Amino acid sequence: MGMLVTDMMHRRLTVPECPGRIVSVVPSQTELLYSLGLDEEVIAITKFCIHPDQWFRSKQRIGGTKKLHLQQILNLNPDLIIANKEENTQAEIEWLAERVPVWISDIRTLPDALEMIRSVGALVCRAEQANALAARIAASFANIHVGNDPKRRERVAYFIWRDPWMAAGNDTFIDEMLRAGGWENAFASLSRYPELCAADIRNAQPDRVFLSSEPYPFKEKHIAELQEIVPEARITLVDGELFSWYGSRLLHSAAYFHSLRSLS
Structure with a gap:
């Protein structure tokens, strides 16, 4: 049947x-x-x-x-x-x-x-x-305490690709996870996964930059490259699966986001 x-x-x-x-x-x-x-x-x-x-x-x-x-x-x-x-x-x-x-x-x-x-x-x-x-x-996720003042939320640029630089914009699951984690997406005004030049990145003025482990395998060398573009930003290699996998791996995402925020 x-x-x-x-x-x-x-x-x-x-x-x-x-x-x-x-x-x-x-x-x-x-x-x-x-x-x-x-x-x-x-x-x-x-x-x-x-x-x-x-x-x-x-x-x-x-x-x-x-x-x-x-x-x-x-x-x-x-x-x-x-x-x-x-x-x-x-x-x-x-x-x-x-x-x-x-x-x-x-x-x-x-x-x-x-x-x-x-x-x-x-x-x-x-x-x-x-x-x-x-x-x-x-x-x-309900236990994540992110505060109500948007001015106190760090602006995060979340990169998924290099050559060209590509970040997560709005209408993406990653954008949702950034907000759930207590951050403001530095590229929330752009749709989906925009291609960016150095000037775009600089003008976004992110407080932090997250370099995802997938789909592009960002490494330590990319931190130095981006640090020249946004010298004031704090740059971190992050576990992309915990931002973009929407199955049972989400069990671990909230705690991971808390640990990243604790590093601020």
Whole structure:
């Protein structure tokens, strides 16, 4: 028997009750499925699904998030594929959706992430565990005390790429996490992931600069490069997964943000 569900793109699809052959094509959602205890049900993941390590080493890999091995996926006879609007390629997901039930998330905010966790839990017969997980994450963020005076919030430039410099702007999950952590996004006036020149960075006048560990592997040498552009800013290498992964890894984000603020 199947059940009719609606995904976060407002698409209606029929999926099996308690799917037993799941393919996950989004790293943060792969880790969520692991946290929900779906070791046997998840049969394939992408090469970027590095958590948990035992799945990365043992599960079949079916390409990258934006370049999936489509026929290989079909050959596995999945009864559910879990994808994401931003992280996957539209044409590939539409091709798969014509042949296999594909549930797609669309996440910009923390409430979106919590909705995804609860929805996926219901989808894979782990509603109780997922609801408890979402509640723990929500409580951890509710305990962040950021103050009410926006003038006291540090302006943070969060970089995701070099050559060209690219930062997180508004309408991104990273922007949401910056605000949740008690910071002001120095590039909140710009949409999505703008390309920036040195003058743009200088004019933003950030108090702090966060250099993400992903997708670009920023290192110590980049700190010196940026320090010449914004000599007054404090520059820190940060764990990008805790700012951009919207699954069960969020359990650790609030405490990490607190530790970063304590370094101010």
